[in-house]
């Protein structure tokens with residue numbers, strides 16, 4: 001499964017003419033002031049648009065993704081912008097996120113609910129988790145994932161973070177995408 005994911009994303013990021021977006025997810029840009037400071041772990045960081053944005057704002061960033069080709073784009077973007085980020089090529093389904101290691105963890109467009117307990121362990125008390133991905137409402141719209149398992153049911157997400165202080169939650173449509181957005185603070 002994960003080997004298939006690496007092949008799929010390496011093929012996408014290595015395709016002729018592929019040019020990744022260098023702009024962070026707008027929700028991250030809008031809300032970065034609510035995310036504190038310190039160390040940040042960017043899960044499924046892809047080509048690094050969000051990781052580099054956080055490094056530019058002073059976070060010490062670790063970017064993890066299964067795709068070496070995606071991470072090569074992330075390295076190049078960081079170099080061009082004059083910031084450093086730590087790059088880790090790893091399968092998040094088996095990678096050890098650590099314990100109380102990060103002030104911030106980000107997850108954009110990678111929905112893997114089995115990872116939520118490890119995210120909870122890896123964030124320091126008072127640290128934040130910021131998340132955005134497609135909601136189940138995307139199934140009735142064009143574009144987005146073809147597999148419903150990659151779309152979030154808002155009740156499932158809020159249940160997973162019931163013990164956290166939810167500082168922001170939205171189930172909405174932005175730019176023709178049905179998304180859920182969450183900022184949760186670990187107690």
Ligand SMILES: C[S@@+](CC[C@H](N)C(=O)[O-])C[C@H]1O[C@@H](n2cnc3c(N)ncnc32)[C@H](O)[C@@H]1O
Nearest residue numbers: 005009044045046065066067091092108109110
């Ligand atoms: C839709 S992209 C999102 C990339 C990035 N978060 C962004 O918003 O630009 C999903 C990312 O998840 C990564 N991915 C998929 N399965 C993974 C796994 N098991 N472990 C680590 N990364 C994975 C892919 O390589 C890809 O970069």
